[in-house]
Amino acid sequence: MNIKELSFEEVESFINSLGEPRFRAHQVIDWIFVKGVAAFDAMTNLPLRFRQRLTTAATLSVPEILRSSVSTDGMTIKYLLGFDDGETVETVFMHRPWGRTVCVSTQAGCRMGCGFCASAIGGLNRNLTAGEIYDQVLFVQKNTGTRVSHVVLMGTGEPFDNLENTIRFLKNITDPVGLGIGARHITVSTCGVIPGIYALAGLGLQVGLAVSLHAPNDDLRSRLLPVNRRYPLKALIPACRAFTDITGRRVTFEYTLVSGVNDGKDEAVELANLLQGLLCHVNLIPLNRVVERRFKAPTPEQVAAFESVLARNRIAVTVRREVGSRISAACGQLRKSYLKDKNTN
Numbered sequence: 001m002n003i004k005e006l007s008f009e010e011v012e013s014f015i016n017s018l019g020e021p022r023f024r025a026h027q028v029i030d031w032i033f034v035k036g037v038a039a040f041d042a043m044t045n046l047p048l049r050f051r052q053r054l055t056t057a058a059t060l061s062v063p064e065i066l067r068s069s070v071s072t073d074g075m076t077i078k079y080l081l082g083f084d085d086g087e088t089v090e091t092v093f094m095h096r097p098w099g100r101t102v103c104v105s106t107q108a109g110c111r112m113g114c115g116f117c118a119s120a121i122g123g124l125n126r127n128l129t130a131g132e133i134y135d136q137v138l139f140v141q142k143n144t145g146t147r148v149s150h151v152v153l154m155g156t157g158e159p160f161d162n163l164e165n166t167i168r169f170l171k172n173i174t175d176p177v178g179l180g181i182g183a184r185h186i187t188v189s190t191c192g193v194i195p196g197i198y199a200l201a202g203l204g205l206q207v208g209l210a211v212s213l214h215a216p217n218d219d220l221r222s223r224l225l226p227v228n229r230r231y232p233l234k235a236l237i238p239a240c241r242a243f244t245d246i247t248g249r250r251v252t253f254e255y256t257l258v259s260g261v262n263d264g265k266d267e268a269v270e271l272a273n274l275l276q277g278l279l280c281h282v283n284l285i286p287l288n289r290v291v292e293r294r295f296k297a298p299t300p301e302q303v304a305a306f307e308s309v310l311a312r313n314r315i316a317v318t319v320r321r322e323v324g325s326r327i328s329a330a331c332g333q334l335r336k337s338y339l340k341d342k343n344t345n
Contacts, residue, residue, distance in 0.1 A: 001058045003032060004131025007168050008175050018053055026177055028054070033178040036138040038062045063089075063135050065143070081139060083132060087125055090155050091136040099149035099185070104136040106166055107157025112191050114212070115224045116258060116287060116295045119156045128157070130168035137173065137181075151181055154189040154210065158227075160196025167199065170207060183207045189254065194231045197239045201246040209243055210252040210283075211236070215262050216270035224262070237274065244279040250316075251278070256285045257306060259298040268309035281316040 003011060008029055015025035024046070031043045038061075040046075040054040063081040066088060070077050077093045089105040110117070111124035133153075141148050151173060153159045159166040166188065174183050187208035190196055200209060215221035221228040228236075240251045253275065257263040275282070284307055287297040298306075303319055310317040 002061065002129070002131060003028070003058050004060065004134065005129045007130070008033075008172055008177055014058070018050075018057065020050060024050065029177050032060065033134065033138075033172065036062070036135075036142055063132070063139055065139075077140075077144070079139070079143070081136065089128065089132075089136070091140060092155065093140045093144055095144075095146075100144075100146050101150040101152060102137050102140045102148050103152045103154050104133050105155030105157050106133055106153055106159045106162045106169075110157045111161065112158050113226045114191060114214075116256060124157075124161075127162040127165060130165040130172060133165065133169040134172060137179065148179070148181065150185040152187045152189065152210075154187070158191055158193060159188050160190050160193035160199070163196050163199060166196075167203065170203065170205060174205060174207075184249075187252070191225055191227050192231045192236045193227065194235055194239045197243055201243045206247060206249060208249055208252065209240070210254055211240060212256075213253040213271075213282075214256050214258075216267050216274050220262060220267075224258075233274070237278070240280070241278055249279075251280045253280055253282045254285060255282055256287055257298045257303055258287050259296040259302065261295065263298045263302050263306055265305065265309060268306045269313070272310055272313035272315050275315055276313070281318070282310055284317060284319045286319070 001014065003014070006014065008025075011029055012022060012025040015028060016022070027045060028043065031037045031046075037043065040051045040058075040060065043051055043054075046054075061084050063083055065079055066082045067080040068077060075095045079091045079093070080088055081091055082088050087108040089108055091105065092103040094101045094103065105128065107127050108125040109123055110119040136155075137148055137151060153166065170183075170186065170188075172178050173181050174186070183205040184207075187210050188196075188200060189210040189212060191212045197209065197211075200207060212225070213221070214224050215228075218228060218232045218234070221233065243249070244251060255262075255271070271282070284303060286303055287295055307317055307319055
């Protein structure tokens with residue numbers, strides 16, 4: 001059994017099954033989920049006999065760093081991490097004035113097939129376990145020597161396509177026994193998997209929700225995001241309204257601007273009408289170009305014009321500052337280059 005794959009309640013049950021009291025489970029959780037040790041022998045406040053039993057009954061694993069890339073200002077670091085079975089994922093550390101954020105992946109690859117995303121190239125290999133998602137946060141803390149304050153599930157993969165492990169991760173990462181990161185400092189991003197939105201709303205945690213929208217109507221959105229054929233806007237927008245009603249938190253809509261596709265005045269007006277009356281914020285993202293895709297980034301003038309239309313219609317809007325493209329931080333790019341080099345060699 002890999003202890004990292006368990007919820008904290010399951011860890012307690014497992015330790016209890018070995019004949020140990022509850023406080024021993026909390027000690028084990030502290031060593032694994034706070035200190036990030038890689039071996040039971042390192043848990044020096046546990047009796048030797050208990051450590052030996054753990055070594056026999058359970059396993060631990062930690063990811064290894066395969067590649068990294070640092071922005072010119074040193075404030076953003078992109079990691080490619082490898083797991084025991086050879087799968088790789090991307091993790092990004094961003095040091096910002098408001099805190100130290102880790103962007104984690106939830107899957108190795110992705111099967112959502114979004115039209116301008118590098119993560120979808122090659123499809124889905126497998127889901128990450130809750131422990132493998134958690135390990136990305138621990139790894140960044142150790143590598144940077146800083147305490148992580150914010151977590152965003154915006155890396156490779158669709159979190160709600162890996163719902164069970166995503167929920168387990170959220171419960172563990174917010175638990176005071178573990179890292180205890182505040183739920184309001186965590187955001188889950190989805191391309192619009194509606195059951196996951198309702199599941200997140202029902203958790204009782206103040207976790208934020210970001211929805212990759214990218215289009216103001218079903219025809220265009222279905223061309224860009226195949227998931228829209230199953231979860232169209234007529235169902236997605238009400239789900240977002242339900243999320244705000246249940247949690248009291250606004251929804252962030254990610255809108256990647258693609259030149260000549262979804263960045264015109266008509267699309268901006270249509271988007272403003274779609275979101276009227278909804279507690280939300282629109283984050284405009286000029287396209288990070290992917291070589292394998294035909295799409296092009298808009299000009300700064302196109303971005304400003306789109307932003308202006310939303311602002312005039314009283315939609316809260318910001319434009320994401322570009323940092324990722326200079327260090328291959330757009331989702332999937334560093335992993336893609338590593339796999340290409342590996343296959344070449």
